[in-house]
Amino acid sequence: MGVLLIAACNESTPVDPGPLPPGGSNTGGTGGGSDSTSLGDESLVGTWVNVTVPDNDTDVQRVTTTWAFRSDGVCGRSIVAETISTGITSELRVGTCHAASNQISVLFTEESSRFSMIYGFPSTAVLTLDGVAYDQSSAGT
Numbered sequence: 001m002g003v004l005l006i007a008a009c010n011e012s013t014p015v016d017p018g019p020l021p022p023g024g025s026n027t028g029g030t031g032g033g034s035d036s037t038s039l040g041d042e043s044l045v046g047t048w049v050n051v052t053v054p055d056n057d058t059d060v061q062r063v064t065t066t067w068a069f070r071s072d073g074v075c076g077r078s079i080v081a082e083t084i085s086t087g088i089t090s091e092l093r094v095g096t097c098h099a100a101s102n103q104i105s106v107l108f109t110e111e112s113s114r115f116s117m118i119y120g121f122p123s124t125a126v127l128t129l130d131g132v133a134y135d136q137s138s139a140g141t
Contacts, residue, residue, distance in 0.1 A: 041099035044069040044119070048127045048134035059083045067127075067134060073098055075106065104129070 039045060052063045066078045075097035080090045095108040099119065107114045117130045125136040 039069055039071050039073050039075075039097060039099055041104075042071055043121060044097075044099055044104070044127065045071050047137040048129075049137045050132055050134045059085050065132075065134075066137070067129065069097060077106075077108075 046069065048067045048069075050065045052065075054060050054063075060081060060083050062082045064078075064080045064082075066080075068076045068078075073096045074094070076092060076094045078090060078092045080088060082088050093108040093110070093113075095106060095110075095113075097104055097106050099105075102118055102120060103116050104119050105114065105116045119130075120128045122128060122133070127134045127136070
């Protein structure tokens with residue numbers, strides 16, 4: 001079972017917004033498949049993290065966005081926001097993803113929300129989704 005773990009204010013204390021459904025693999029690889037029950041690009045498999053610290057005077061202190069992709073096409077996105085007024089809040093969306101060419105199509109199951117993003121790999125440990133860089137994480141793999 002792959003679990004999304006997100007670093008919170010105290011980086012030694014992870015925030016766990018919930019697990020992905022059981023099955024699949026959370027280890028990286030190369031190659032790809034093309035059937036509708038696979039991710040389509042094995043290089044996406046794993047956990048990818050982006051941490052943003054706003055440089056303005058807002059209440060938000062840090063936002064950590066984590067994407068997890070499994071080879072069977074199940075994916076999840078977690079957003080953890082740390083604020084002065086409310087502390088730590090988290091949101092987890094789980095669905096299915098399929099990659100073709102340089103585009104990944106995402107369907108979040110609960111909301112029936114479908115969208116697409118352009119992705120790329122400027123290096124083996126960095127994934128970009130619509131131009132936003134995510135570092136490969138060992139958490140949950």
